[in-house]
Amino acid sequence: MMKRLFRHMTGLMILVMIIPLLIGCAKVTAQFESQDALVLETVEIGRNKLVEKPSDPVREGYRFVGWKDTSSDRLWDFSKPVADNITFRAAWEPITYTVTFDSASGTRISPVSIQHGETLTLVQDPKRQGYEFVGWYTDSSFSHPVTQGTLAIVKDTTVYAKWEPIQRLVRYVADEGAIGSVPAERTYRYGTEVVIEEGNLTKPGYRFAHWNTRADGLGVSYSAQDRLTMSDKDVVLYPVWTVPAAHVSANFFHNMILYEDGRLFGTGLNANGQLGDGTKTNRKLPIESMTNVNYVSVGATHTLAIDTNEALWGMGSNSYGQLATQGYTDQHTEIKIMDKVRQAAAGGFHSLVLTTDGNVYAMGSNEDGQLGDNSNEDRRTPVLIAKNASAVSAGDYHSLILSQDGTLWSFGYNDYGQLGDGTKQSRNRPVRVANQVVAMDAGANHSLFVKTDGSLWSFGSNDSGQLGDGSQATRLSPVKIGDGFVTVSAGMNHSLALAKDGTVWAFGANAVGQLGNGSTKDEPKPVPVFEDGAVIAAGNECSLIIDRDGVAWACGKNEYGQLGDGTTSTRNLPVPIQGL
The missing domain is CATH 2.60.40.4270 (Listeria-Bacteroides repeat domain)
Known part of the structure; x- marks a missing residue:
């Protein structure tokens, strides 16, 4: 019994020892496939042995990331033994x-x-x-x-x-009423520098000023030869027209500009309503006061204007009756004085009126006889003082009359010889000064005139060189300054003279740039300051000029905005008065 048990135990032990050996000798298959399940390689290895990783395959447009066990869809770790048959499939990711x-x-x-x-x-x-x-x-x-x-x-x-x-268009447009031709329209590349052309447009009653990108003139303005850089949009340019200035007048601290269409504008001090705009507001830009005006003259604090029907109107101070109205009330809008008037002259505080029949009337302050009525009595209504006259001029306290025969007469204050009669005696009646005179003007305390031969003459105060004779000596009688002149204007202590060729000459005081030559140095002799002049006016410490194109210019003192350039800055070179 014991023997039989031993034999069975021995056999079992042998079997236990043989089975692992048999298992260790078993084989498994490892198959490598492409992404499309095509067999690339098959290898046989012992069970639980490591399979050797093959070379990485290549696939256009993809990056090889490894071999996946198809049974788990996981990348295989080749440090791990293979226990059973296995299939590997190539794994890729797109490049x-x-x-x-x-x-x-x-x-x-x-x-x-x-x-x-x-x-x-x-x-x-x-x-x-x-x-x-x-x-x-x-x-x-x-x-x-x-x-x-x-x-x-x-x-x-x-x-x-x-x-x-981008190619974009530059087009010039002629507005209604314009005559002539505009520049041809042209195309330009973006960023191209375009030179603005002028064309030859004209318009009756107007002056071509410049082109503008808006028909109402509120866009960007361009003058001929200006340059613009082409944008990505078409550019349409419209003409801007201004009404030419016809006449200017200057005195203490306000100036008046009359345009060819008859509109009258004022600038500067308006404390007495002398600008005639219905207010007492000072104006740095021209403000309209009247229409249908034909002539204007500026006094110290009042203004006289003649309309197209030959009626004389006044505005501003009436403290001495210089507006020929009863009472002493300032007039902030125009008030009618008389009819049939050809010319008028507003002085310091008096007025002279030349009627169409050649008569001269005077009113206002007469303390020094500046009314010429043989008295020193102020006049609140016009008084007849002369006949057969062709022009009148009123200074601060003296007056000049030019007769139709070319005779120059003077009267009033004469402490500086501004009457030119060889004395310092004030006169309350006209005295003869010179013959063959065609133009004249009375300043604060000096006088100028031009004779028929174009010669320029001066007399009176000369403390700043305002007589233009190269000195500062007072002259009681006329002294000749030069030739080739057509008209003159006398200011407070400086003077302007217009030559036949349009050159404006200036001389005298220049502390605030009133001569317009770019400096503040007084000039005792005439110096050229402007070309193409047509009208001149010397005021208190400023000057006004209209050029041949009808553009009004101003220079000098500007504390009340009297230069009309929108500022109160002193200007020692002429700047354009803001026009219509």
Whole structure:
């Protein structure tokens, strides 16, 4: 019994020892497949042995990431033994490339990622001011265009935007009533510098000023030969017209500008209503006061205007009766004085009136005999003082009359010899000064005249060189200054003279730039300050000039805005008065 048990135990032990040996000698199969389940390689290895990793396969457009156990769909760890038959399948991930868009100063297009071999889809065109987008190219020399859906991406790629400058139009427009031709319209590339042309438009009653980008003149203005840089929009230019100035008058701190259409404008001090706009507000820009005006003269604090019907009107101070109205009330709007008036002269605080029949009337202050009525009594109504006159001029406290025969007469204050009679005695009746006179003007304390031969003469106060004789000596009788002149204007202590060729000459005080020569140095002799002048007016410490194109200019003192340039800045060179 014991023997039989021993034999069974021995056999069992042998079996236990043999079975592991048999198992250890068993084989398993490892099969490697492509992504499409095609068998690439099959190997046989011992069970629980390591399988050798084969060489990495290659697949265009993909990166090999490893071998997956098909039973678990997990990447196999080749340091792990294989216990059973196993199938490995190649695992891949697509290669992705970046496409960069070089928009060449256009709007930014974000880069895109594209898998290998896929075609580029163009979704958005860039934008660039002033340019038209032509297309994308694979090279910066723009030899190879990119068309939708045709460019297969096989590497990191940059595509380049091609642009063409936009062509835009510059067009000049003639408005209603204009005569002549405008410059031809032309096209220009964006960014091109365009030189503005002038054309030859005219318009009756107006002067061409400049071109403007808006028909109402409120856009950007361009004069001929100005330059503009072409934008990405068409440019239409409209003519801007101004009414030419016909006459200017200057005195203490306000000035008046008369335009050819008969409208009267004032600038500067308005404390007494002398601008005639119905207020007492000072004006730095011209303010309209009257229409249908033919002539204007400015006094210290009052203004005289003659309308197209030959009626005389006054505005401003009436403190001495210089407006010929009863009482002493200032007039803030025009008040009618008399009819049939050819010319008028507003002085310091008196007025002279020349009627159509050649008679001269005077009113206002007469303390120094400046009314010429053989008295020193102020007059609140016009008094007849002379006949057969052709022109009148009123200074601060003295007066001049030019007879129809060319004789110059003077009267009033004479402490500086401003009457030119060789004395310093004031006169309350006209005294003869000179013959063959064609133009004259009375300043604060000096006088000027031009004779028929074009010679310029002066007399009176000369402390600042306002007589133009190169000295500062007072002259009791006329002294000759030069030749070739047509008219003159006498200010407070400076003078203007207009030559036959249009040159404006200035002399005298210049502390605030009233001579308009760019300095503040007094000039005892005439110096040229302006070309192409047509009308001149010397005021208290400022000067007004109208050029041959009808543009009004001003220089000098400007504390009340009397220069009409919108500021209160002193100007030692002429600046344009803001026109119509």
